Amino acid sequence: MSRPWNATHAESHLPKALQGLRIPAVASPLFIISVPALVIAQCKAGVIGSFPALNAREGEGEHPLLDTWLTQIKEELDRHNQANPDTPAAPYAVNQIVHRSNGRLERDIEICVKHEVPVWITSLGARVEVNDAAHSCGGITLHDIINNKFAKKAIEKGADGLIAVAAGAGGHAGPQSPFALVQEIRNWFDGPLLLSGSIATGDAVLAARAMGADLGYIGSPFIATEEANAVQGYKEAIVGGSAADIVTSSLFTGVSGNYLRPSIEAAGMDPDNLPSADSTSMNFGEGSAKPKAWKEIWGAGQGIGAVDAVQPAGKLVDRIASEYHAAVARLAGEAG
Numbered sequence: 001m002s003r004p005w006n007a008t009h010a011e012s013h014l015p016k017a018l019q020g021l022r023i024p025a026v027a028s029p030l031f032i033i034s035v036p037a038l039v040i041a042q043c044k045a046g047v048i049g050s051f052p053a054l055n056a057r058e059g060e061g062e063h064p065l066l067d068t069w070l071t072q073i074k075e076e077l078d079r080h081n082q083a084n085p086d087t088p089a090a091p092y093a094v095n096q097i098v099h100r101s102n103g104r105l106e107r108d109i110e111i112c113v114k115h116e117v118p119v120w121i122t123s124l125g126a127r128v129e130v131n132d133a134a135h136s137c138g139g140i141t142l143h144d145i146i147n148n149k150f151a152k153k154a155i156e157k158g159a160d161g162l163i164a165v166a167a168g169a170g171g172h173a174g175p176q177s178p179f180a181l182v183q184e185i186r187n188w189f190d191g192p193l194l195l196s197g198s199i200a201t202g203d204a205v206l207a208a209r210a211m212g213a214d215l216g217y218i219g220s221p222f223i224a225t226e227e228a229n230a231v232q233g234y235k236e237a238i239v240g241g242s243a244a245d246i247v248t249s250s251l252f253t254g255v256s257g258n259y260l261r262p263s264i265e266a267a268g269m270d271p272d273n274l275p276s277a278d279s280t281s282m283n284f285g286e287g288s289a290k291p292k293a294w295k296e297i298w299g300a301g302q303g304i305g306a307v308d309a310v311q312p313a314g315k316l317v318d319r320i321a322s323e324y325h326a327a328v329a330r331l332a333g334e335a336g
């Protein structure tokens with residue numbers, strides 16, 4: 001796998017963990033769906049792979065599954081790197097939900113420090129202690145935000161970089177246009193900036209960079225991969241769906257998010273007449289009913305029209321990478 005992306009100049013301001021990727025992209029963490037097999041495939045394919053720490057749920061009294069997963073991911077990527085020194089795997093990232101209902105946060109942070117996790121993705125709360133913990137083991141933190149105010153707060157609290165979650169993203173999407181969000185953040189922030197929301201092609205990754213972001217942050221397309229922990233019907237709904245099938249609602253988690261219309265109908269609800277819920281109903285605790293809701297109500301962003309097959313994650317990255325290089329060449333040709 002060659003890495004023709006000549007990024008020496010473009011990358012020089014980025015922390016080392018974000019440099020040297022095959023294409024400037026991160027595969028984002030997906031609740032329930034991102035498991036070690038998917039993360040390993042993403043990293044081997046040359047993009048940063050990630051998973052939410054909360055996906056690793058052990059039974060009562062069992063050894064922390066997060067510890068086991070991190071050992072597995074590191075061993076597998078080390079083996080790959082020894083066998084493929086010219087095309088090493090991209091680093092992996094762990095997502096921490098920094099919300100008061102996440103009773104595991106402290107324990108999960110300790111495990112991540114022990115494993116020296118290189119990239120920490122934090123959501124739903126910016127906290128100095130989490131950033132300090134990541135820095136204590138040489139890691140960097142990327143905090144996801146939906147507006148400029150939260151972006152400023154995240155950097156004040158010590159995050160190294162930002163993930164701008166714009167309109168059309170899967171999961172807890174923001175309401176703002178990516179153009180507005182990136183431009184407002186770039187007015188004052190020149191550190192690592194990732195952009196998310198409907199990025200599903202290499203052309204869109206390049207567009208994110210043209211807009212001023214450093215990397216694209218891609219979620220929903222990875223649901224339709226062989227390694228994803230999702231039922232076949234969900235994967236097929238991603239393949240068959242398009243932007244018109246995405247419904248925005250706060251009902252399922254207490255925060256506005258994007259979901260596949262057919263899954264809401266299958267759960268016996270009318271997607272066009274959903275009641276709203278407020279953020280006090282968010283719960284990421286062990287006893288939460290929400291994982292069940294997430295299993296039955298399928299999250300997805302508006303970019304899924306670009307997904308036309310369930311395939312191995314490596315093949316999806318190959319497709320996005322070749323589109324990216326073609327788009328770079330096309331625009332370079334126009335400029336020249």
Ligand SMILES: Cc1cc2nc3c(=O)[nH]c(=O)nc-3n(C[C@H](O)[C@H](O)[C@H](O)COP(=O)(O)O)c2cc1C
Nearest residue numbers: 028029030031052123169170171198219220299301
């Ligand atoms: C089903 C699903 C689950 C998600 N779970 C998480 C999560 O646990 N933590 C998180 O930070 N983001 C989560 N996200 C958001 C994604 O990481 C990312 O921001 C988003 O998918 C990007 O938009 P896209 O899906 O249009 O590519 C989730 C998104 C989806 C679709």
